[in-house]
Amino acid sequence: MERGDIHLTTTQMMKGILDGCLLAIIKEKEVYGYELAEKLEGYGFNSFSEGTIYPLLMRMQKEELVTSTLKKSTAGPKRKYYSLTRKGEQELINFMERWEYLKGNVNRVLNHEAKND
Numbered sequence: 001m002e003r004g005d006i007h008l009t010t011t012q013m014m015k016g017i018l019d020g021c022l023l024a025i026i027k028e029k030e031v032y033g034y035e036l037a038e039k040l041e042g043y044g045f046n047s048f049s050e051g052t053i054y055p056l057l058m059r060m061q062k063e064e065l066v067t068s069t070l071k072k073s074t075a076g077p078k079r080k081y082y083s084l085t086r087k088g089e090q091e092l093i094n095f096m097e098r099w100e101y102l103k104g105n106v107n108r109v110l111n112h113e114a115k116n117d
Contacts, residue, residue, distance in 0.1 A: 014048070027084050068080045
């Protein structure tokens with residue numbers, strides 16, 4: 001598989017996982033959109049820009065998973081900082097449970113280990 005193909009496939013797979021990753025980052029501390037993109041990049045996710053993240057944050061806000069607050073910035077206009085709601089914290093817990101279940105099943109397949117072995 002060529003590098004471009006890997007990138008495309010990884011991006012498609014990540015679309016279903018990105019929400020959980022964003023919730024986990026936001027849980028650590030209040031954070032603004034560009035900072036989220038930087039943090040994702042720091043974890044090795046280079047394919048997600050602010051243009052990808054902001055629509056997800058808007059949807060999460062509509063679903064009451066996150067709230068936002070405008071705060072002064074030392075460099076330019078006010079920034080919108082995001083934090084988790086109780087509902088967002090529960091969604092993160094649910095995501096982590098689903099992720100562990102999925103990760104375990106995929107690892108069993110890759111290692112040729114039946115669940116009842």
